[in-house]
Amino acid sequence: MRWDIFCKVIDNHGDIGVCWRLAADLAARGQDVRLWVDDASALAWMAPAGHPRVAVLPWEGCVAAQPGDVVIEAFACELEPAFVAAIAERTRTSGRQPAWINLEYLSAEGWVERCHGLPSPVLSGPGQGLVKRFFHPGFTASTGGLIREPDxxxxxxxxxxxxxxxxxxxxxxxxxxxxxxxxxxxxxxxxxxxxxxxxxxxxxxxxxxxxxxxxxxxxxxxxxxxxxxxxxxxxxxxxxxxxxxxxxxxxxxxxxxxxxxxxxxxxxxxxxxxxxxxxxxxxxxxxxxxxxxxxxxxxxxxxxxxxxxxxxxxxxxxxxxxxxxxxxxxxxAQHDLVSELMRLVRGEHQPSTVPDALGPVGKSK
Incomplete structure (x- = not known):
């Protein structure tokens, strides 16, 4: 599958660090990844060799892009409306919505288990009628786990x-x-x-x-x-x-x-x-x-x-x-984050009807 990971660098390189590890782990498992980031400068020393299956792209370029099979918003970054509209259009024309994941911050607090995997309907804007899903990294089997490369x-x-x-x-x-x-x-x-x-x-x-x-x-x-x-x-x-x-x-x-x-x-x-x-x-x-x-x-x-x-x-x-x-x-003894994420996405990526709010397949509402 093709994965779109979105990252806005706030400070201290932690956000881009997590996103690169995620992208590189997915790529090592045979996935194609586009990492959309507003400041990729830290990757010059953090990942100088890159990865042949990861394309690092400027954030603003997403407005003219077609979404892949999976879209990940990392750490509550907000997608460009044009890209959200493209997700909605792909959903109408293909009959299935790309998996849209909100990757959250790491915490061991009890509410994480309760919120992990919950759906979040989009109620307004160009993505009205689509559904995101919360994905919470964590330390227990009832969460999304931690990034751990197979090797x-x-x-x-x-x-x-x-x-x-x-x-x-x-x-x-x-x-x-x-x-x-x-x-x-x-x-x-x-x-x-x-x-x-x-x-x-x-x-x-x-x-x-x-x-x-x-x-x-x-x-x-x-x-x-x-x-x-x-x-x-x-x-x-x-x-x-x-x-x-x-x-x-x-x-x-x-x-x-x-x-x-x-x-x-x-x-x-x-x-x-x-x-x-x-x-x-x-x-x-x-x-x-x-x-x-x-x-x-x-x-x-x-x-x-x-x-x-x-x-x-x-x-x-x-x-x-x-x-x-x-x-x-x-x-x-628990599954790692990328394995859990791929399991969730495979379930989300099964053929399904278009959300009612988006209207009939192939027609804009």
Missing amino acids: LLQRQAAFDRAAWLQARGIAWAGERLISLFCYEPPGLASLLGQLAQAGRPTRLLVAAGRAEAAVRQWLATRPDTGSLALHWLPLMPQPAFDELLWACDLNLVRGEDSLVRALWAGKPLVWNIYPQHDDAHLAKLDAFLRWLGAPPGLVAFHAAWNQGGPALPAIDPAGWQPSVERARRRLL
């Missing part, structure tokens, strides 16, 4: 940490390795100070962008980093970022995409959740930690990391590891 486990099993680090000029001598990919968490300065004073040497692999800027700001006030060695990472393609997480003993991640990849890595993790002005992110964080079965120390660390306040607890990778391993096993 992920094989690639991870073949990974050679020492060779990977050496190839990237990371002078590893057996010290603890921690990756840092964050916004500006309130607990960052406390963590850096903790690592600098620790008896055990640590090498912090700092992602380019906001994480690097935040660490450099701290570094400007502290010339002596003690037991903490810093390594500045370049912008990395997605496969290399996955390997970074496999290489480290603890992963400090942010947003949605890197959280999922850290879960697949199976290493202890800390999540810097994207802050929202009404603190809705705190309920989302609490739901995730409850699903994870996080021990009290990890819960307390997340609170101080994301909100500040009480002193940041000491990191405890060994104590945090079992909950992540159990969570990963649960996830591996």
